[in-house]
Amino acid sequence: MSESAKNMVMHMQLDILEGSHTLMGSDAPEEMGYILNKGNNVYIMLLPDTREHTEQLFNALREGATIEQELQDMFWGDYYGSLTDKYGVLWMFNCEKKA
Numbered sequence: 076m077s078e079s080a081k082n083m084v085m086h087m088q089l090d091i092l093e094g095s096h097t098l099m100g101s102d103a104p105e106e107m108g109y110i111l112n113k114g115n116n117v118y119i120m121l122l123p124d125t126r127e128h129t130e131q132l133f134n135a136l137r138e139g140a141t142i143e144q145e146l147q148d149m150f151w152g153d154y155y156g157s158l159t160d161k162y163g164v165l166w167m168f169n170c171e172k173k174a
Contacts, residue, residue: 080104097122118157120167126154129170136160 083102090097099120103109123129133146139161146156146168154170 077104077106080106118165118167120169123168123170125172126170129154129156129168133158133168136166 083104085101087100088097089099097120103111103116105111121129121132123132130146133156136158140158143157143159144155146154149155152171154172155168157165157167159165
């Protein structure tokens, strides 16, 4: 990772409306493969309560999608995956539950 990327934001989270809504953000460095274009700068993030529901939602959008990250256990401890659906909408799925 370059020195400039080390000074970028990997993840930020701002809980609003007493925790019922969350805004998340990060930098998108070109050296990590991101090409920022108007329209690809926003993800819809779903936070299902169970892994099963996470898989149902992910699989419902999978047909014709480009899978960025298959659902899997991540280093921060959650079950996560991301994709771009067949319409070009960017999605992230994050489940905090272990089972």
